[in-house]
Amino acid sequence: MExxxxxxxxxxxxxxxxxxxxxxxxxGTFKSGDQILAAQLGVRTEHEGRVSIIPLNGRxxxxxxxxxxxxxxxxxxxxxxxxxNAPYPAPLHATESPWRVEFGDTGRYLKVGDAILAFxxxxxxxxxxxxxxxxxxxxxxxxxxLMEIAPTKVPRLIGxxxxxxxMVKELTQTRIYVGQNGRIWIDGPEQGxxxxxxxxxFIEERAQAIGLTEAVRDLxxxxxxxxxxxx
Amino acid sequence: MEDxxxxxxxxxxxxENGVRxxxxxxxxxxxxxxxxxxxxxxxxxxxIEWGGNxxxxxxYGPREAHPRHxxxxxxxxxxxxxxxxxxxxxxxKRPGPDRRSVEISKVISEAFSSVVFKEQFPRTSxxxxxxxxxxxxxxxxxxxxxxxxxxxxxGVPMRDLVAACxxxxxxxxxxxxxxxxxxNFGDADCPMAVVHGTGEIVLLQMDGHLTFDEFQKAMExxxxxxxxxxxxxxxxxxxxYSVTLEEILRESPPPVAPPPEPEDRDFAPVEEPGPxxxxxxxxxxxxxxxx
Numbered sequence: 256m257e258x259x260x261x262x263x264x265x266x267x268x269x270x271x272x273x274x275x276x277x278x279x280x281x282x283g284t285f286k287s288g289d290q291i292l293a294a295q296l297g298v299r300t301e302h303e304g305r306v307s308i309i310p311l312n313g314r315x316x317x318x319x320x321x322x323x324x325x326x327x328x329x330x331x332x333x334x335x336x337x338x339x340n341a342p343y344p345a346p347l348h349a350t351e352s353p354w355r356v357e358f359g360d361t362g363r364y365l366k367v368g369d370a371i372l373a374f375x376x377x378x379x380x381x382x383x384x385x386x387x388x389x390x391x392x393x394x395x396x397x398x399x400x401l402m403e404i405a406p407t408k409v410p411r412l413i414g415x416x417x418x419x420x421x422m423v424k425e426l427t428q429t430r431i432y433v434g435q436n437g438r439i440w441i442d443g444p445e446q447g448x449x450x451x452x453x454x455x456x457f458i459e460e461r462a463q464a465i466g467l468t469e470a471v472r473d474l475x476x477x478x479x480x481x482x483x484x485x486x
Numbered sequence: 487m488e489d490x491x492x493x494x495x496x497x498x499x500x501x502e503n504g505v506r507x508x509x510x511x512x513x514x515x516x517x518x519x520x521x522x523x524x525x526x527x528x529x530x531x532x533x534i535e536w537g538g539n540x541x542x543x544x545x546y547g548p549r550e551a552h553p554r555h556x557x558x559x560x561x562x563x564x565x566x567x568x569x570x571x572x573x574x575x576x577x578x579k580r581p582g583p584d585r586r587s588v589e590i591s592k593v594i595s596e597a598f599s600s601v602v603f604k605e606q607f608p609r610t611s612x613x614x615x616x617x618x619x620x621x622x623x624x625x626x627x628x629x630x631x632x633x634x635x636x637x638x639x640x641g642v643p644m645r646d647l648v649a650a651c652x653x654x655x656x657x658x659x660x661x662x663x664x665x666x667x668x669x670n671f672g673d674a675d676c677p678m679a680v681v682h683g684t685g686e687i688v689l690l691q692m693d694g695h696l697t698f699d700e701f702q703k704a705m706e707x708x709x710x711x712x713x714x715x716x717x718x719x720x721x722x723x724x725x726x727y728s729v730t731l732e733e734i735l736r737e738s739p740p741p742v743a744p745p746p747e748p749e750d751r752d753f754a755p756v757e758e759p760g761p762x763x764x765x766x767x768x769x770x771x772x773x774x775x776x777x
Contacts, residue, residue, distance in 0.1 A: 268723050269638050270646030270683045283643070285603070292683070294603060294643040296723055311727055312530065313641025314548055316607070342548045342610040381559050381608045407641070463727075 267293040267308060274306040283308030298463075315406035315436040317341045317384050321375040322392065324401065324434035327367055332359045337371065340403070340436040343384050347373060351387040353394075370396040370440060372432050396432065399442030402452060404459045406437035411462040412455060419458065419468055426475040427451040450478040499656040499668050506668065512661040515651070515711055520632065520718050522639045522726040528615075530640025532722065534632035537665055538622025543632035545640040548610035556611075561604035563611040566595035568629055570618040590626045591616075597630060597650075597679045597688040603643040612642055623669035624652050627677050630689065635719050639726065648688060649715035650679035653704035660700050662707040676704050680712035 267273055273284060274291035283295045284306055293299070297308040317323070317339065325337035325345065333349045333356070349356035354364050365371065372394050376387035387393070404412065412433055413420050424431050427450045429443030439455060441448050454471055461467055500506050510516070516537030525531035528544035551557045568590040572581045583591075595614065602612060614637065616629035627650035634648045654664045656672035669675050674694030680687055696704060 266724055266727050268647065268720055269644045285645070287645075287683075292645070294645070295641055296638045296727075297641075310641045312639060314529065316548075342550050342607065344550070 265299060266296070266311070267299050268296055269293055273299050273308070274301070277304070279305045281305040281307030283310055310407050312405065313407055315339070315341050317343065317345070317375045317378055317382075317436070319375055319378055321435040322432075323373055323375060323386070323436045324396070324432055324438035324440050325371055325373055325386070325436075326401070327365050327369045327371065330361050330365075330367065332361065335361055335365050337373065337386055339373075339384075339386070339434070340406070340438055341384070343382050345375075345384045345386050347371075347386040347388065351376060351385070351389055353388050365395060370399075370401055372396055372434070372440070396440045396442075399430070399440050400448065402439045402441065402455065404437050404439065404455060406435065408459045408462045409433060409435055409437055411467070412439075412458050414468065419471065422468065422472060423451055423454050423475065426472070426479060427454070447479070450475060453478065499671060500659050500661065504659070506656070506661065508665060512659055513707055513710070515663045515714065516665065518715070518718055520635055520722040522635050522722045528636070528640070530636045530638070530642070532632040532635035532639060534628050534635075536624065536628040536631075537663075538620060539618070539625050539628045540620040541625060541628045541632050542617045542619060543629060543636040544615045544617075545612065545633065545636040545642065546615075547612040547640070548607040548642070549613070551609065551611035557609045560608055562602065562607040562609075564595050564599035564602055564604065564614070565611050566591045566598065566614040566616065566633070568594060568616045568618070568626065570621060570625070574618045574621045590629075593689050593691065594626065594630050594633065597648060598633065598637065598644075600686070600688050601645045601648055601681060602637070603645070606643055612637070623664055623666045623675075624677070626689075627651050627679070630679055631715055631719065635722055638719075638723055646681045646683045647716055647719050648679050648681055649712040649719060650677060650689060651708050651711035651715060652677035653707045653711075655694065655696060655700060655704075660696075660703040660707065662711055674700075674704075676701070676708075678705065678708040678712075680709060682712065682716045685709065 271293045272290050273293050276289045278291055280286050280291045283297055284291050285294050291306050293308050295308050295310045297310040300307055300309060323339045325339040327335050328338045329336035335347045337345045337347050339345045349361060352364060356364060373386040373388050374390050374393055376385040378384055420431060420433055427447035429441055429447045429451045431451060432440045441451050454475055457474055458471060504512055519535045521533045523531060524533045525544050528546060530545040532543045534541050548562050551563055556563065568587050570579050570587060572579050598614065614633045616633055618625045630648065630650040637644060638647060651663055652675055653660060653662050654672050654675040656668045664672055664675055674696045676692040676696065678687060679689035
């Protein structure tokens with residue numbers, strides 16, 4: 256137990272010392288004199304002389320280039336307001352959409368309640384956000400369903416080079432988009448989508464576990480066996 | 487009239503041996519238990535039992551501040567609402583904010599706004615809710631201590647944890663953490679909130695009178711208590727997340743025995759970490775993001 260406990264990552268709390276002189280403070284940390292202290296509850300990591308904290312919990316704060324799954328909440332004559340699960344309003348201007356939108360004609364392309372996959376175009380000092388859909392991968396998401404997980408668990412769900420999410424997609428035969436904001440869009444056969452939802456919740460709950468990819472594979476293979484979803 | 491005078495004189499809050507009504511010494515805290523992450527809908531939460539006090543704290547945010555005109559373009563707001571349940575005291579408390587709870591909300595939000603990294607989230611607000619379910623003197627300290635755990639649980643970036651404890655004077659003796667009787671019939675009560683790492687004081691109030699020497703003594707007692715409270719806060723936060731880790735370990739099948747056929751598919755066995763499968767550096771888990 257002792258030995259295996261060590262294999263699990265150590266949890267630090269705000270104000271705890273996570274590094275001394277010679278190290279640089281990374282995200283989730285701050286400097287106080289010679290010491291580097293944690294600013295958030297999370298797991299300490301060190302990479303190339305830089306200490307950072309991977310938070311265990313927290314709200315989504317948009318960053319430039321993030322792929323986000325959003326829901327249209329309001330229309331303007333030349334823009335849409337999109338809810339991206341952030342503390343800030345996120346407008347998508349008509350010129351940043353993939354369509355040629357006449358002034359006042361935004362409702363023809365996206366209506367309130369529509370889901371989109373968009374990218375964060377810019378975030379300024381006072382956190383004003385602009386979205387863009389001028390990207391090959393950006394699109395309106397037709398059909399399917401949305402779910403939400405903690406934004407801090409998104410990297411774990413995606414996995415190394417997208418290994419985890421690719422596996423879930425393949426084993427459940429679904430189409431899945433994961434936004435950095437923790438919103439997930441799933442489309443596919445009913446059985447497969449239900450299995451994917453359970454798998455994603457499983458990953459979210461056990462984000463700290465070691466060998467999670469294999470556990471998820473087992474789970475999905477058991478789920479899809481006999482239902483004819485997986486080949 | 488005569489009777490009341492009589493009671494107050496006879497009420498011995500602390501005896502010759504320095505033992506208080508509830509059997510504590512002058513420097514002892516009441517029993518305290520803190521639990522983190524008790525509410526599912528809030529971003530962060532904590533529950534504290536401190537002697538007869540039972541207090542829930544919930545934290546939301548950073549989230550969009552409403553109404554819009556209260557937003558600060560340079561930093562986040564830290565808002566707090568301290569509220570006592572109607573059933574928290576022996577006479578029914580008239581529900582809703584009153585002068586006392588508005589004051590406590592203000593001083594607690596000011597205490598936290600000095601530790602939260604507000605500049606990281608301009609135009610937002612961090613909302614702290616403190617609900618007193620049962621009161622037995624010292625609820626603002628209990629609420630603040632719990633709210634600090636809830637803030638950390640919500641993942642709000644902050645400089646340090648804050649803990650609070652009151653000291654006061656009863657029967658001419660400076661004592662730590664007054665209970666209901668001591669608070670009502672004592673000579674002074676002085677709640678204090680301390681930032682753990684730096685020892686900064688972020689909340690200081692006083693009811694009654696203390697001489698300078700007595701105040702120094704009270705401060706010493708409260709600072710000592712804050713250190714003990716910090717340990718309880720830290721343990722509560724660690725426990726909250728290690729529960730899930732222990733579950734994972736428990737579910738791992740023994741190395742030799744064949745894994746039992748799990749009936750419930752929600753609980754698939756987790757792979758035993760093999761020698762080549764040891765904890766990879768965290769960075770590797772978080773590969774380049776794809777869609």
